[in-house]
Amino acid sequence: MILKDGAACLRNLIHLFRPAASSLTSKLGACYFCTSHVASLQQPGKPSVFSSDDEYADLDWDNLGFSIKPADYMYTMKCSKHENFKQGQLSRYANIELSPSAAVLNYGQGVYEGTKAYRTEDGRILLFRPDLNASRMKIGAERMCMPSPSVDQFVDAVKQIALANKRWVPPPGKGTLYIRPLLIGSGPVLGLGPAPEYTFLAYASPVGNYFKEGSAPLNLYIEEEFVRAAPGGAGGVKAISNYAPVLKALIRAKSRGFSDVLYLDSVNRKNVEEVSSCNIFVVKGNVISTPATNGTILEGITRRSVIEIARDYGYQVEERVIPVDELINADQVFCTGTAVVVAPVGSITYQNKRVEFKTGSRSVYQELYSTLVGIQTGVIEDKKGWTVEV
Ligand code: COI
16 A cells, blocks of 8 residues: 655655654654555565664663653564464554554454563674563463464564664663564454454664663562462463553552562462562572463573572572462562563561561672673673574
């Protein structure tokens, strides 16, 4: 389809050949790429002329929090119910059009991912294990009755987003480019059932620390009224429908000064599950334990990577049931997640009692954090083949 609006096409061309001139295009109005331009400029599997020069976007890089600052381009790919995804395309980041009866809006048929692009000291852009995000999206899509992109399609989309938005990847040490792939039932439904059409989207935003505490220790609150997931539910996949239900507990805890909420299992209300935004680990002596992923706990990619790093360092790592009583007697506690990275927990409040944990430079979290981030940012040699250069 060719846009009828010639002025819009002209704007696109201005933008293509002057990627830095986004201020000009934004003065002219929203800049959408017409499909014919996109198709002709993009070769399958290869970043296109959407890549801009090495200059940085105009941002206050020293004060990146975790809020949306949309990078220039997003990626879109569609398919119908019984098809496979085919070629996707980059376009300017913009609102999308959805039917009011889209399955994602009415019944929450959707999964998402989170992954990051890192800028190294020598100017390369690295991704971290994007194939694992792709596989996790496939598992989640299957659970939510959706077709999903192949691993190669997913990784290619993430590479294109990182490259096209290169000027939004923060300078080394200032943050990362958070990439958010989404898979949604975009087709219309009324009765409960899978959508007739699906949309895979990926957009990006530069981010700094997830928590307002920065890198200071977190203060967690153990929630006893609300649960996050139940056996047989979708807590183990990154369904979009897992996240809004925790807002009530999260807002309440934040209003009382806590950083985040730790949930207990829905059956016994005595075993540790996960935090609203991340997985949790407890340290006792040389043993590092984390709740086993039994269908109610998200299989975090940072979780999995930290387990491997900890084993390499000689820690005994156990994935198992962790009673809350064991947690409050731990030496150290930390959280892991793509957004959160590896974050120390300074205190946990349970049944009105606050328990404090060791944090600081000589703690286990610090050792694991430094190694993980070192690999992600190219400071430590990646002997595991975890990073992908774009
Ligand atoms: C991530 O860590 O990437 C997540 O998806 C968690 C989200 C609450 C930001």
